[in-house]
Amino acid sequence: MSVVIAPPLLEARDLAVQVHTAQRWGKGAQRQLLHSVNLSVHCGQTLAVVGESGAGKSTLVRSLLRLQRPSQGQVLIDGHDLAILSAAELRAQRRRIQIVFQDPIASLNPALDVLQIVTDPLRSGIGAIGPALREQALAQLRTVGLSAEHLSRRASELSGGQAQRVAIARALITEPDMLICDEPVSALDLALRAQVLRLLMDLQRQRSLALLLVTHDLHAARFLCARTLVLRQGEVVEQGATEALFAQPAAAYTRELLGSMLSVDPARGATGSIS
Amino acid sequence: MPVEPLLEVRNLSLHRKDGARVLCELNFEVGRGEILGVVGQSGSGKSQLLLSLLGLQMRGALLSGSARFGAQELVAADESAWRGLRGRQIAMLFQDPLLSWNPYLRIGRQLVEVLQEQGMKAGDARERVIGALADVELAEPERLLQQYPHELSGGMRQRALLAMAVLGSPRLLLADEPTTALDPTTQLRVLQRLRALSAQGMSILLVTHDLGVVAAVADRVLVLEHGVIVEQGETTQLLRSPVSAYARTLLNAARELEGLSCLS
Numbered sequence: 001m002s003v004v005i006a007p008p009l010l011e012a013r014d015l016a017v018q019v020h021t022a023q024r025w026g027k028g029a030q031r032q033l034l035h036s037v038n039l040s041v042h043c044g045q046t047l048a049v050v051g052e053s054g055a056g057k058s059t060l061v062r063s064l065l066r067l068q069r070p071s072q073g074q075v076l077i078d079g080h081d082l083a084i085l086s087a088a089e090l091r092a093q094r095r096r097i098q099i100v101f102q103d104p105i106a107s108l109n110p111a112l113d114v115l116q117i118v119t120d121p122l123r124s125g126i127g128a129i130g131p132a133l134r135e136q137a138l139a140q141l142r143t144v145g146l147s148a149e150h151l152s153r154r155a156s157e158l159s160g161g162q163a164q165r166v167a168i169a170r171a172l173i174t175e176p177d178m179l180i181c182d183e184p185v186s187a188l189d190l191a192l193r194a195q196v197l198r199l200l201m202d203l204q205r206q207r208s209l210a211l212l213l214v215t216h217d218l219h220a221a222r223f224l225c226a227r228t229l230v231l232r233q234g235e236v237v238e239q240g241a242t243e244a245l246f247a248q249p250a251a252a253y254t255r256e257l258l259g260s261m262l263s264v265d266p267a268r269g270a271t272g273s274i275s
Numbered sequence: 276m277p278v279e280p281l282l283e284v285r286n287l288s289l290h291r292k293d294g295a296r297v298l299c300e301l302n303f304e305v306g307r308g309e310i311l312g313v314v315g316q317s318g319s320g321k322s323q324l325l326l327s328l329l330g331l332q333m334r335g336a337l338l339s340g341s342a343r344f345g346a347q348e349l350v351a352a353d354e355s356a357w358r359g360l361r362g363r364q365i366a367m368l369f370q371d372p373l374l375s376w377n378p379y380l381r382i383g384r385q386l387v388e389v390l391q392e393q394g395m396k397a398g399d400a401r402e403r404v405i406g407a408l409a410d411v412e413l414a415e416p417e418r419l420l421q422q423y424p425h426e427l428s429g430g431m432r433q434r435a436l437l438a439m440a441v442l443g444s445p446r447l448l449l450a451d452e453p454t455t456a457l458d459p460t461t462q463l464r465v466l467q468r469l470r471a472l473s474a475q476g477m478s479i480l481l482v483t484h485d486l487g488v489v490a491a492v493a494d495r496v497l498v499l500e501h502g503v504i505v506e507q508g509e510t511t512q513l514l515r516s517p518v519s520a521y522a523r524t525l526l527n528a529a530r531e532l533e534g535l536s537c538l539s
Contacts, residue, residue, distance in 0.1 A: 222534065
């Protein structure tokens, strides 16, 4: 194994998140959503964060993007602590790490057309769209399998799969080093999921993008990511190379999770434990 | 072909008030203790089929053909016949567990009511309900009875709903995407429970998008496209060599994700 000298592109050190939950008679209670999470993703690497609802997956994403303040620990981009960056530095870093959300329609502004949506990150929502910018948008649309005819559509005129492709094009236009995808296909029709995941895989390979995939779908994690981290109730259960983790899970919870995977091949999957 | 069909559907069609065709000449049967998977795209008529089998088709819609449930003809059933059938003989499990509960009433009250309607005493009913909740592997069923639907997680609500749907020991359970919103481990528990119920003789019509779910529990499958059955057969057979374009596309998408070779 080669020695990696550069700091990771994205790193979480001992990251914890605690929130106040409002209670009826004025007194708030503390609730721990994440307990000292450690993870790192280097340039061009892929990591899946898998877990069930309530595991803290979305809280983790939010704190990696500084949309949620951690109560403890650090998030580092290229070794720089995200918490102490100035507003301008933070803006620059956010261009390098883009996000694709779960609900493709909800993540697109309904008042804008696709051209405006895709170029939005480069003009902060206000700049004019010249021919050069239009070309750039078109180039990104083509890489996600859409064409010029989609430029003038609005989010409501797109299918779920097309909308998620637009969201991916918007994320790519800043030429990021990393994509964070929070359940990118769970809102899509099953037949479309494979298509969008294949698109993400091709993009990741062509551009050697780093990729953090958050999902409850273990098939998607194995399909796309070289490493996998299992999260449960805010704690990292285990993490490691995906193939090894799937072949020989160390934790009982991981075994339970893998045991619940269904397969369309009647000879595989959890079929045996059902009938 | 099932030996003893519980439900026998012949030339069943459903037309909307404006004449548009929703279901066209459906022919299939469900055997006693059989799980029949119903697969199809959104808009293919899956949910309308289930609703029609409960006499809950769209207002003004025209249902024709025949659907024999034991000795009862469902297409011609009047309201009083439906009152004896719904919930007692044929029960429905909806996809969204939150919409199916009354948010103002405690879980216990809603469950016990089902049995009291059927003439059971409150004490006995309570005991049965606690047993039914334990059957779907919900911990601390006594405590659960005191809780409101919003206090439960989605997975717990769906399992409690399954417990409620089968409280009256229906002979046929209509399940509309019952595990789509669930986590993998909870999904497995619900599927295991469905399997156990079918082993006790309950027949289940299971609507789903997920061929993994079909592979796990369905004995046979029918594929619906624009209200027409384009394919039906034994699960293993259909998953090995699907004939319809829709089943083939869906299967190959799932196979690719699983790292299996695609079917040509």
